[in-house]
Amino acid sequence: MSGMDLDGFIVHAERLNEASARIFKLSPRKILLQNSFSVPLVFVFHLHPQTPFITTMKFSLVLASVALLLPSLSGAVKLQYDNTYDNRNTALTSVSCSDGANGLITRFGFQKFGDIPQFPHIGATSSVAGWNSDQCGTCWKLSYTNGSGKTKSIHVLAVDHAGSGWNVAQAAMDELTGGQAVALGNVDVTEKKVAVSHCGL
Template sequence: MLYLYFSFAVFLSTPVLGQMATFLAYDAICGDANCPLSSLACSDGSNGLESKGYTTFSSFPNFPYLGGAPTIANWNDANCGKCYAITYAKNTINVLALDVSKDGFTVAPQAMNVLTNRQASALGRVEVTATEVPASECGL
């Protein structure tokens, strides 16, 4: 089984009131609607999302607002499927955690463009604040 692990440097602070300072970057793989869930850490197992009927990125109602999260350490992690409100400047998007991303959040270029006012390519990686929110905020 192939797991997609994204890498960018991260500096997580101690969570305060459910928030964490971290980084966010984009990866084109996260924007591929046909990417199979089976290639991710949150595919199967007791915490996997395939058993809930999800098969590809486009099968999630919040696509392209999904990707890797620093809270997911490995396959079948208890944090699979958690939703995070990610804030940069005055913009916020909700991101569904589906894979390991040890160096901050990794999302689709489309999602980062919304968050950064179409500056994803120019910025590459940004410092953000992440707050866990109910999974319903990500359409689950």
């Protein structure tokens, strides 16, 4: 392929996770893919020496990119307890998901934490941006793996805003960690949004 400038060469390739096409920009011996996680994945390709066409491409994923990508895939966040969410008599007017079109008072008629099905499996999450967020009343599967490698999961209803990760009722964290909420303080969990039926709605 001597004399052929590959800079700026555009190849249409099929996305691995969708049936639609992606565009890859090739430069000599490198291909840079900007993926949906905004993490650059760097690959190396080799050209067949006997033909003016690209007949083979051997992709080698840079390990550092994998390390950056994994947290996004797993949905890992911090979780801690806040006794605010243990009090069943707390009025829903005190949280972000109160009234408004997306609020729990408006949608379900709940007035207190204790009115929510599966209380005290409630909490605050960074997914709720603030008052009347469209993430109010969403249900999340939170999974914790202890030091022995045993994983426990619970479902928690989003009722409030958190700056980062999750703040949940101590009772919920105790259930998740085998009664270790106070001893542990905070833990790493994975989060996955699921159908609200898992939270009793």
